[in-house]
Amino acid sequence: MADASQEAVDLLIVGGGVNGVGIARDAVGRGLSVMLCEQGDLAGATSSASTKLIHGGLRYLEYYEFRLVREALQEREVLLRAAPHIIWPMRFVLPHDASMRPAWMVRIGLFLYDHLGKRRLLPGSSGLDLTRHPAGGPLSPGFTKAFEYSDCWVEDSRLVVLNAMDARERGATILTRTRCEKATRVDGGWVARLVSTGTDEVRTVRARALVNAAGPWVRDMIARRTGVKVDKSVRLVKGSHIVVPKMFEGGHAYIFQNDDRRIVFAIPYEGDFTLIGTTDLDFTGDPAGVAIDAEEVTYLCRAVSRYFKTPVAESDVVWSYSGVRPLFDDASGNASAVTRDYVLELDAPEGQGAMLSIFGGKITTFRRLAEEAVDKLLKPLGRGGASWTAAVPLPGGDIADADFAGFLAGVRRRHPWLPAETARRLARAYGTRIERILKGAAGPADLGRDFGGGVYEAELDYAAAEEFARTGDDFLWRRSKLGLHLDEAARTAIAGWFDARRENAEDNRAGRRSVGGNR
Template identity: 55%
Template sequence: MSPPPESGGFDYDIFVIGGGINGAGIARDAAGRGYRVGLAEKDDLASGTSSGSTKLIHGGLRYLEHYEFRLVRESLIEREILWSNAPHIIWPLRFVLPHHAGLRPAWTLRLGLFIYDYIGGRKRLPPARTIDLRRDPAGRPLKPGYSKAFEYSDCWVQDARLVVLNARDAAARGATILTRTACTALRRENGGWRITLDDLRSGTTHEVTARLVVNAAGPWVDQILTSVAGGNRVHNIRLVQGSHIVVPRLFDHDHCYIFQNADGRIVFAIPYERDFTLIGTTDRDFTGNLDDLAVADDEVEYLCAAASEYLSAPVVPGDIVWTYSGVRPLYDDGASKAQEATRDYVIKNDGDPETGVLVNIFGGKITTYRRLAETVLADIGTLIGRRGGAWTKDAALPGGGFPVDGFDSLCTELSSAYPQLSPRMLERYARNYGTEARQLLRDARREADLGACFGADLFEAEVRYLMAAEWAQTADDVLWRRSKLGLRLSQAEADKLDDWMAAARSATIDRDTGTVSADGEGPPDGDGPGGET
């Protein structure tokens, strides 16, 4: 298919490298403004840093200590915007910050929380308050020595789903999303770019052209600049590893804890997936192979010790049911310690509109991805011509078209429409898919209508939906990014799911486009996890 005349002969106006939150957010914003957009991700969407976060939409209370007031203000403003755009995958949490004698003075904490409450124009979230841990339920899991704490608001996010929903909305607005597709060469040509793409599934290579390229490759951003674009060796980013552990639930209330440590760092303990507690994160410089990322033993020891300093029941490595780690591609501002490196984003343009522009994204955090995308698109408008104005502030992500206080009503509606299905499963569907849960459930009246069960409450209908609508191709895509059901399935069950999905892919993949058909018939009968499909 030939490019339209207004494209200047290029296949795309904008081509994005990287399927993390920044890349997906930029692709969505650009497509919504009317640009022709392509995006390539060498693995699954959100398979890197964007699924390795602490899963918070927050201002970053501790960034106030480093005088990053602009970043905190922007993040706090975005906190309520994102909540309103995706109230199914983002929701408020209350955090309890115990006062630890000998660390930050109480007056410092009070002042910081006062600034935190008002610098970002908080509207719907409740303000900070002081609590007596000797009387409040939040004090029960803690050691007796802690008597005072401060309680404040932030938000939780299903981070990988946030990426997928941005990619889905980008695709719905015309963007081409290519997963398992590596960008292996960039060269300037005719005032734009010729881009070599390797399909890692089929082993085939093809080329596309674009007027402008956005390098949103996260930890690989410098690698794109040197190995792919052929530039000089550069060092723009500081790789900082943040690791997390998940243990069985440590407390029976729904508040979170933020624990101060003697080294000046903080660690969160957060209710996670109903039955677990998430503890993290660490901050250490990373110099290894990004494809071999793993939680180190000393990180496990650090997180266990940090939680055990406060909790009456100690946390030990034997309690851990899962670990995960991410590498933050922070802009290298020369900070001496990893935890002091800025979390702000930096945008640098290489080239000019006459020879081809490469827009490089350094740093950033998940909370500010939407604002980053707006900033990038404003720059792009001056470089290759403005199409549309900013639009994402009031635009719901797929499934998020309901009020921020309407989640319980959504669950009630689903329970009324599907009375024979488990309320717990319907609540999970509401959390993952919001108002689009009905598209998945369709006319199901009982669990058998959803097909074979792979374990827990994961049924064939959901897997088919994720393959057809959300680019899922492997069991890991489903169990650890589109959901966290990997915490509940055995390895044998996960292997059966992987085998079933491989058979489904071979039956439904369009060999020309590399996309999965929503109407595919899937694997033959008898190839499902229970011997049936």
């Protein structure tokens, strides 16, 4: 098919995970013209398959990753202020098992955790008597002492979407379902061939610099699509999670020490469930086909059953998900010990287009990674511009004093007809942008078709128009986790709504091309 367009930008970013969209947002805010392409949906791979924590990584202290932990701890409150609707504090209870690690070692680790990074919003660590504290209720009676500390929860795929939205609103072009088939150095820059999946529409893009943020496909992008030789390598590590019916009350989470010295989290999830994860296994094959296996399910069930009074059985699992982490290969023998730090490899021969490849990283430090990435690219691009994202909220995050409870109370006052649970869900998902969905509505009938479970057509319209959602799965599993709550009939109806919208859009595009060709 012939090229539909030829465009020129300063920066072409390949990959719509958290690192790619973070770089797009930072770069466009510094005055660069930016295009990002993602072969599937935003956060369609690794960035929607995390444990959904903004955390320093307590266990990384054992591997002497002090710089990484410090940076991550500093980022917790930066991100909490930027998006208090999708990020919130959570207390983590660590039952003490003397056969795993001595109490003095845990205390030292938590002391460092409390003091390595700046902490203003989050309380510090403390000890717990599980025989008296409610957190001891669900646990086996053999556990009598615990430690408690703070980290944050994040709606990971929504974090990606909000960064992409902000980048687009500042002038970036964001192309989902668009793969980069080839990128070639030409005349001091890059010429890339982008192909839209489904329509096979081709765009030829000229870019002064290229960012390889392809995640698990980072090596494929280097070797097969650019031909550039880069010494750094990536180690693919699979992490899987299971979801079971709610195992305990309260907003706290548990962090359990397993007998292989790994840790496993049990976290309140979507109100009615508990999220358990994660595993660490070396992975080979196509990351698009990653899935949990029976051994991983057994491993996770066994790990938490050592602690809970009520064991978790494989038959309790209602949902699972897996992702492939593209970690920087530091030659560690154990997949759990591979560094979660990131490495940025800049290839910028004199007079040729620069390419920055991203190896490793974790969701907590994506914003700092993006800052460093853009800093590295400014020199070969001959541009300047100070970093800015630390103090600017993400879409919907401009909540006064990061006070979500106060914000939710205001939503309830302005929209008293909205059921309490629906109001909370929408406020959590959209923050101050909830008013774009509810604008002018005096009751549920003003929100359009009712799909059940508090989902109305106005929300789907917003997700499609503003949040890049194009399929039912995009909305049900990445823009939300409504797929866990809605019945099959509602899920099917929502998928059909997106299918019809997409078909209408494609028919309209075909009609415009036909009219243009007959002039």
